[in-house]
Amino acid sequence: MLFYGTELSSRLMLGTAQYPSPEILADAVREARAGVVTVSLRRESIGSRAGQAFWSLIRELRVPVLPNTAGCHTVKEAVTTAHMAREVFETDWIKLEVIGESDTLQPDMFALVEAARILTDDGFKVFPYMTEDLVGAERLLRAGCRVLMPWGAPIGSGRGLNNLFGLRALRAHFPDVPLVVDAGIGLPSHAAQAMELGYDAVLINTAVAQAGDPARMAAAFRLAVEAGLIARAADPMEQRDMAAPSTPVLGRAVLA
Amino acid sequence: MMKGEGDARPRVLVRGAGVAGLTSAVTLAERGADVVLQEIGNREGAGASWMAGGMLASWCEAESAPPEVTRDSLESVDWWAGHVPDVARNGTLVLAPPRDGAEIARFARRTSHFQTVDGAGIGALEPDLEGRFDKGLFFPEEGHLDPRKALGALRDRLVALGGTMSVHAPADGVQGDPWHGARPDWVVDCTGIAAENQLTGLRGVRGEMVLLRCHEVTLSRPVRMLHPRIPVYIVPREDHLFMVGATMVESESLASMTLRSMVELLTAAYVLHPAFGEAEIVETGVGVRPAYPDNVPAVTVHGRTVYVNGMYRHGFLLSPSRARRVGEIVFGGPAA
Numbered sequence: 401m402l403f404y405g406t407e408l409s410s411r412l413m414l415g416t417a418q419y420p421s422p423e424i425l426a427d428a429v430r431e432a433r434a435g436v437v438t439v440s441l442r443r444e445s446i447g448s449r450a451g452q453a454f455w456s457l458i459r460e461l462r463v464p465v466l467p468n469t470a471g472c473h474t475v476k477e478a479v480t481t482a483h484m485a486r487e488v489f490e491t492d493w494i495k496l497e498v499i500g501e502s503d504t505l506q507p508d509m510f511a512l513v514e515a516a517r518i519l520t521d522d523g524f525k526v527f528p529y530m531t532e533d534l535v536g537a538e539r540l541l542r543a544g545c546r547v548l549m550p551w552g553a554p555i556g557s558g559r560g561l562n563n564l565f566g567l568r569a570l571r572a573h574f575p576d577v578p579l580v581v582d583a584g585i586g587l588p589s590h591a592a593q594a595m596e597l598g599y600d601a602v603l604i605n606t607a608v609a610q611a612g613d614p615a616r617m618a619a620a621f622r623l624a625v626e627a628g629l630i631a632r633a634a635d636p637m638e639q640r641d642m643a644a645p646s647t648p649v650l651g652r653a654v655l656a
Numbered sequence: 657m658m659k660g661e662g663d664a665r666p667r668v669l670v671r672g673a674g675v676a677g678l679t680s681a682v683t684l685a686e687r688g689a690d691v692v693l694q695e696i697g698n699r700e701g702a703g704a705s706w707m708a709g710g711m712l713a714s715w716c717e718a719e720s721a722p723p724e725v726t727r728d729s730l731e732s733v734d735w736w737a738g739h740v741p742d743v744a745r746n747g748t749l750v751l752a753p754p755r756d757g758a759e760i761a762r763f764a765r766r767t768s769h770f771q772t773v774d775g776a777g778i779g780a781l782e783p784d785l786e787g788r789f790d791k792g793l794f795f796p797e798e799g800h801l802d803p804r805k806a807l808g809a810l811r812d813r814l815v816a817l818g819g820t821m822s823v824h825a826p827a828d829g830v831q832g833d834p835w836h837g838a839r840p841d842w843v844v845d846c847t848g849i850a851a852e853n854q855l856t857g858l859r860g861v862r863g864e865m866v867l868l869r870c871h872e873v874t875l876s877r878p879v880r881m882l883h884p885r886i887p888v889y890i891v892p893r894e895d896h897l898f899m900v901g902a903t904m905v906e907s908e909s910l911a912s913m914t915l916r917s918m919v920e921l922l923t924a925a926y927v928l929h930p931a932f933g934e935a936e937i938v939e940t941g942v943g944v945r946p947a948y949p950d951n952v953p954a955v956t957v958h959g960r961t962v963y964v965n966g967m968y969r970h971g972f973l974l975s976p977s978r979a980r981r982v983g984e985i986v987f988g989g990p991a992a
Contacts, residue, residue, distance in 0.1 A: 420720045421951035422859075450909035453852075453859030457949070556884060612766055 401600045403547055403578050404493065404525040406464070408435030411595065412625045413466065413580065414618065415605025416440075422457045424614050429461050432618035437463045438495055438603065440470035441485045455488055466527060468495035473508075475515045482519055494519060495527040495549070495582075504554045509536040513543050520544030529582050532566035534573060541577065548574065549582035549603065552594065556606040558586025561593055571598045588617075588624030595628025596636065665690045666986055669830060669840040672696070673821060674705035675803070676953075676964040677846035678810040679975035680982045682739065684844070685817035687983050692834045693814060694825035696850070701807040703848045707865050707943035709891045709901050710803040710972055711878045712736060713748050715769040715795045717973065725952060725970060728977040733799040735976035740809035742894075743801045746877040749773075749781060750793040753927055759882035760791055770795045784873050784929060800878050802893045803972060842986050843961045848946040849908065851965055855956070858965060860908035860944035864917045865901035868925060870935035873898070881924045888924035897938065900925050902969070913940045945969060955981045962986070 401407075414434035419425035429437060439458050441451070458465060467485030472478040475498065482494045498515055500508025507530050516526045520543060528540050532550040540548060550570055553559035561567055562584065571579060581594040582603040591602045604621055611617035666689050670681045673695035681693040695702060714729040737743040750770070752759045764770065770793040771777075779786030781794060811821055825831040827850070830840070845851055849860045875892040891899045900921045918940065925932040948954055948966035953974045956963045962985050964978050 420722075421947075421949060423950040426949070450862070450907040450911075453908060454906035457859070 401578050403527075403601075408464070408601065409433070410435035410622070410625070411601040411629055412591075412622055413438060413582075413601055413603040414608065415603065416458055417470075417605055418609040419614055422454070425609075426457075426461060427615040428608050428618040429463060430618075431615045432604075432608070432622050434463055434618075435601070436466045436603075437461055438466045438468050438605070439489070441467050441481055441488065459489070464493075465489045465491060466493050466495050467491065468529075469497050471499070472497060473499050475511045475518070478511075478515045479518055482515075482524060486524070492523055493525050493527065495529060497529045505556075506554065507531055507551070509533055509539075512536070513539045516540055516545050517543040527580070532563050532570055534566075534569055537570055537574065541574070547578045547580065549580045551583040552581045552590065553584025553586075555583040557584050558607055559584050560586055560590035561597075564597070567594070567597055567599070588620045591621055592624040592628035592631070595625055596631050598632055601625075664688075666841040667835050667838060668692070668842045668844055668986060669694065670844045670846060671825075672703070672846035672848060672850075673700040673807070673811070673823075674703045674846060674848055674967075675701070675708065675807065675971040675975045676705075676848070676967055676978065677844070678807055678814065679979040680844050680846055680964055681814050681819055681821070682810050682817070683976075683979035683983045684986060685814055685819040687987055689986060690835070691814065691817075691819035692830075692840070693819060693821040694831050695821065695823045696825050696827055696847070698823050700811045700821070701804060703850075704863070704943035704945050704967070705803055705807060705971055707863060707902070707941045708803040708971055709865070709878070709889055709899055710801045710806065711748065711889065711891060712743075712799040712801065712973055713795065713878070714973065715767055715798060716748050716750065716880060717970065718768070719763055719766045721970070722950070722952060725974065729970070729973045731980075732973050732976050733797075736799070736801055736806065736972070739813060740801065740806040742805065743799055744877065745799040747781075747794055747796040748798040748800075748878050748880060749778065749785075750795070750880045750882060751778070751785075751789045751928070752792075752882040754790065756883055757791060759884060760793060763882055764793055767793070767795075769797055781877070782875055782879070784875065784931075785879075788929065798878075800891055801972065806972070841960065844964065844982055844986075845961055846964045848965065848967070849944050851946070851963065855948075855963060855965055857949050858946055859906075859949075861947050861968065862905040862907040862909055863902040863943050863945055863969070864905075864913045864921070865899060865941045865943075866913075866918065866921045866925075866937060867939035867941070868898045868900060868932060868935040869896050869938050870898060870932050871896050872931035872934065873929050879928060881928055883924070886920040886924065888921055890925055890928055898925070898932075898935070904969075908944050910942055910944060913942055945971075953978055955985070957985060 413436040469478040469481040498511040553562045578600045580601040668689045670693045685691045712733045878891040880889045947968040951968045953967045
């Protein structure tokens with residue numbers, strides 16, 4: 401699966417916020433063998449180049465960087481942040497977040513579509529953070545997005561995949577679009593589940609960064625994503641209502 | 657032994673009168689060094705130390721810091737109590753708003769040396785918080801101090817020990833001629849983020865704080881308010897002052913506080929007690945904490961220069977142990 405023409409070295413994308421230290425972040429990225437790291441620009445960029453020291457640490461991880469517009473609430477903020485990110489990280493990839501509600505940090509789908517159109521027209525390759533809304537997804541694709549990133553649950557909530565039906569529907573409707581579950585994953589089993597549903601990648605941040613041992617949790621997520629990916633490729637069995645014994649019982653002595 | 661030629665007392669130039677510089681200077685002077693402390697700013701604590709919370713919270717910090725931070729800071733409360741007045745040893749209270757109760761459980765799993773307290777227990781510790789919270793953690797062995805007063809007391813102590821401190825010093829070289837033509841035997845560089853270009857891996861982490869005055873609330877100890885997005889602490893100081901801090905932003909900007917940070921800090925105070933709604937905002941402050949990639953303060957030696965840096969958010973907590981290490985280097989002693 402190609403993300404804007406690029407094959408990722410792994411299907412695990414890792415966020416870089418909230419780690420106890422940059423050293424632990426680097427350990428986690430290594431253990432995760434992350435295919436992409438995301439970095440939030442907004443808070444770090446108070447003042448012109450004031451976040452330079454941290455950005456250098458991110459670049460030194462030697463993993464493709466997907467900058468994001470975390471914390472943006474309007475189209476204008478998001479577009480400005482995207483331009484800043486392109487300059488700082490020399491990439492036209494942008495994870496587009498436009499938050500519409502402050503308690504759930506739910507994406508504002510209307511602003512998201514508008515910002516996605518402006519940015520794709522400007523040459524950006526947009527990874528939109530969205531709800532699992534089917535119609536919204538269609539609009540984002542029409543706006544030029546070639547990857548979709550629906551939430552599993554609100555950012556940092558660790559609740560897993562809240563709407564399995566919705567996520568399945570997205571997968572079924574857009575079989576050829578790279579789909580990434582972004583946000584809400586709390587446990588490796590959630591990540592495995594997303595991959596089993598046929599998602600192409602997952603993006604994790606809080607679940608690793610806020611674990612007691614982030615590097616070990618990163619390793620657990622690496623294994624879970626790999627397990628889910630392999631399981632999907634192996635064509636899992638369907639659920640049945642009736643028991644189907646794996647060993648024949650016919651002919652076995654029942655009065656032993 | 658590393659001493660000046662023909663002189664029993666090593667001459668030491670300490671650069672930077674923040675918490676690392678002052679604790680190092682005092683420790684060295686106590687061991688008999690001839691200490692000259694030079695500060696580039698106009699007073700002690702002209703950098704990040706001035707904005708510190710002054711919590712001596714060895715056990716709480718274990719929530720996110722590696723074990724060595726706790727281990728190396730166990731001597732801290734005693735050291736401060738032995739060197740500056742008004743060190744409170746009333747412990748720390750950790751609370752969370754009711755809907756964030758899971759944060760208390762997580763904090764408890766990652767720390768130790770605390771007692772779980774219920775609503776009545778919280779009220780017994782802090783009568784003004786009676787009935788406002790159902791569950792919390794009390795860390796009885798921790799302490800706190802007022803950083804600005806403590807730095808001033810260390811300056812006075814240095815002078816009483818025969819050391820000198822001067823301000824408006826040059827960034828390099830020696831101000832004046834304190835040793836009558838002789839060079840210092842050692843330079844102890846405690847200049848914080850100003851040493852960024854000399855020390856590999858050093859970066860700045862921006863912090864913002866607010867100082868409130870509120871006559872209707874009395875607290876005896878720091879309160880940490882846990883929150884999934886914005887953990888905040890509130891440290892009581894004399895004259896009904898409360899320090900509310902501190903944000904952690906991966907930025908080296910010293911620009912004024914943002915509205916968002918202000919809202920977050922003030923909201924935490926208001927959630928702790930609505931009477932803070934009437935508080936006077938006495939001051940807002942911004943500082944840049946120097947930090948190494950592991951966020952642990954380090955003492956490093958380059959030739960005849962000892963660097964004490966990367967204090968991060970542990971300046972008051974870990975300066976005593978780092979200053980002791982500086983003393984061992986200057987006077988000879990156990991290796992690191």
